[in-house]
Amino acid sequence: MMLYHLNILTDFKTEEKLKVKLNGKPGSTILILRENILLISHQERDLRVWNLETEENGIISLQPAKGYSTEDAVLCMDYSKRKGMISAGTLNGKVANWKHRAGESTVENSWRLQTGNQVGEKVLWLEWCQMYSALAVNTGAELTILQEENNIICLRSKVLWLIFRRELE
Structure with missing residues (x-):
């Protein structure tokens, strides 16, 4: 491709x-x-980050030292400018967060992997809220809202998906 x-x-x-x-x-x-x-x-351990303004790009990865198994893989991801954070859902049911650190010379050094949050089964979808610092994580069996790496709500068994569209005038 x-x-x-x-x-x-x-x-x-x-x-x-x-x-x-x-x-x-x-x-x-x-x-x-x-x-x-x-x-x-590519649904592997690595994630390419490309800043289209500066044209810098590099690879960040899941690391065993931060609690990720060598068989784990990134299934979905999102970026929050407000939080300065890249988040990824994994095959083993974790949420990986890379926090941005300004002033580093390479993309790999400017994104620091945090310890993973276990949310259950494999993460099918996640998305940052544009208005608040909250991350919605869907495993299919449950929907978890994370804020500052703490669960603030967890809905099990029946997950309701709401999609709001604002029509352009």
């Missing part, structure tokens, strides 16, 4: 800024774009 970073010119034409070949298993690549941060996962 190829990933293109294009500039849109004033005459609505495009010019190629960057072209990158993405490696990984076919059909397993996940891309998330939030606040000029592009996250790329």
Whole structure:
């Protein structure tokens, strides 16, 4: 799979800024774009972080020293500019958080992996709230809301998914 970073010119034409070949298993690549941060996962231990403003990119990984098994893999992810944090849900039911540290020379050094939060089964989906510093984590069997790494609510057995859309006028 190829990933293109294009500039849109004033005459609505495009010019190629960057072209990158993405490696990984076919059909397993996940891309998330939030606040000029592009996250790329091939559902393995590694996660590519690409800052589209500065064009810096690098790999951050799940680490056994922080409580992640060597068989664990990233299944879903999100980024919160408010918290300065990348969060990922794993195959083994953990939430991995990388906290941003400004002033580091490389992407790998600027994201510090925190100890994982166990939330149950494999994490199918997670998303940061845009208004509050809260993270919704869905395992299919339960929905957990995390705030400051503490469970503030956990709904089991019956998970209700609500999706709100605001129509553009």
